Amino acid sequence: MEYLLTTRPFWRAKKAFAAVGLLLAPYFSYGQTTRVEEGLFQCIRNAFTDGGQSLEGLMASFEAELMAEGLLESPEGADYRGLLQRIASGQGVIRPADRYFGPRYRGLERDTAALKSCWLSLPVPTRPVDSVLLRFEAFRERLLHEAIDPPQEAASYLDLLSEADFELPYYRLFTYELIDRQAYSTEFAPAPFTSLEALGALNSSGANVFRVYLNEEDQLIVADQVVTPQQMGALVAGHAQTFEQSALYVLQVEADVKYGSFVGLKDQIALAISQVRDTYARRNLGKTLTELDPQEREAVYEKYPIRIVSP
Incomplete structure (x- = not known):
């Protein structure tokens, strides 16, 4: 997935980060062991009207449902990565549509302006590990404009993210809807009509x-x-x-x-x-x-x- 570093979304993201990074970097300077993703997730959490309790509750419930359904063995990063490996291999996901993450997530009350500001607050990456975040954001921007099937999307995440990355709630949050899409493709997708x-x-x-x-x-x-x-x-x-x-x-x-x-x-x-x-x-x-x-x-x-x- 190295080619992602040369895409225009990456350069747009890098330019946006550089524009505000020098001013806001102190906000994210938690120490050498703290990654930018942790501060970014905290910013997202604070954008919800209840201080993020509903978001954390939904994330915990979603993973508990996956475990109860036998799709996820444990909440550990290695097992979550294993679930994405099964999706990347084309394995179907069968689960009730009323348990999809996306519709419930979009129903949570939040301050959309505060939520958008989180990405504008990203500092200029100074360590090699931070390039993972830039590459991840570049790929997410591609998803907004290109139709990428769930197995291919899962394979891209596996290329981008390590087992340690999957321990971070930020990366899990933005890969949950991949599971929705695979479930939809498995259970509900109609025949692939290309025209009326x-x-x-x-x-x-x-x-x-x-x-x-x-x-x-x-x-x-x-x-x-x-x-x-x-x-x-x-x-x-x-x-x-x-x-x-x-x-x-x-x-x-x-x-x-x-x-x-x-x-x-x-x-x-x-x-x-x-x-x-x-x-x-x-x-x-x-x-x-x-x-x-x-x-x-x-x-x-x-x-x-x-x-x-x-x-």
Whole structure:
């Protein structure tokens, strides 16, 4: 992954760090054994309205869920790195959509201006270990603009981060949504349609089509009305229940929308349909979605498919 050092995001990051680093470096000068990532995570933690308790609680709960599901053996850095190694090898991740980290993280109350200021406060790196952070940030910027599949993303993290790096909460926080994406790819991704025409027999112009427009301000527009993520979730659930097998979800995005926002929108739709599936399974089969056997799960998924396309 050395080529990342020559990408434009890296140089933009380095320039931004240098611009303010000399002024703010004392803020991060904790001592020789303290890494910049620790101060950076503390800054992120303080941006939450409850002083970071909700963030730490969510991170602890998420890892406890991974351990309970048998995906993570322990909270140790070596075992967490092992989980990413399995994802990098293409191993699937099966877990309930209502336990995805991303939707819960985005629901926490925070000061967004304070959160953005954390990265502007990074000092100029002076030690070799700090280059890991710059390379990590450069790769994260790539993720906002490029569609990189979960195994490839996991492999990149493994190249960038050592076992000791995975002990730091900063790096774990920004790799959790990789697990979400692998779970989505494993359980909920529809057939890889490349266009509406490829859907064949499905009607792509009737009432069965649910259209969402995402603009560069991350506003969701449905039927010419701006809706909140909660409202959109309810609308998607209603659409799935009404049209069942023929339901189709069409996402239209402005050219400057970040890839991360697009992925987040797909996750929101998948979560809403997953909840419909779970409700149906409880009501008709007396089981939760995760308790279904493979044949039952296939039948429920066929009744409420997740067909998401972008024209």
